Amino acid sequence: SLRLAAPVFVLSAALAGCAQDTSRDSYVVFFDRDSVTLNPIAQAVIHKAAVAARAEHATHIQVAGSAGANGDPDVLKELATARAKAVAMRLQEEGIEGAEVSQTTTPDTDIDSSHVALRRVSITINPK
Numbered sequence: 001s002l003r004l005a006a007p008v009f010v011l012s013a014a015l016a017g018c019a020q021d022t023s024r025d026s027y028v029v030f031f032d033r034d035s036v037t038l039n040p041i042a043q044a045v046i047h048k049a050a051v052a053a054r055a056e057h058a059t060h061i062q063v064a065g066s067a068g069a070n071g072d073p074d075v076l077k078e079l080a081t082a083r084a085k086a087v088a089m090r091l092q093e094e095g096i097e098g099a100e101v102s103q104t105t106t107p108d109t110d111i112d113s114s115h116v117a118l119r120r121v122s123i124t125i126n127p128k
Contacts, residue, residue, distance in 0.1 A: 027123040036082045049123045050094035056127035063088045064106045065121045080105040087121045
């Protein structure tokens, strides 16, 4: 069972490192499978994005959930929408005004066939 958990620990450590990275205009939040709950790593990434958005006096923040390509398209889109909404709400809790944040789902791409890609929400900051 440790063998199965090892990739999760490595991915978590890598994502935590991303949360500590310098300011940038794009952030990716990953969710657990079939979940819309923000784990501590996701919260750290959103916090970093909010800090950068405030520092850059962002005029617009795009929050885009992946709809995925494998499975029931309606269910995947609903899950992607719920995840994007959870990220947008957390950005607002971090002091980002709701009028600056828009939510969408991204169209399917080749990368969406991976299980991790199905669990992502991208945050793109458009600086002033």
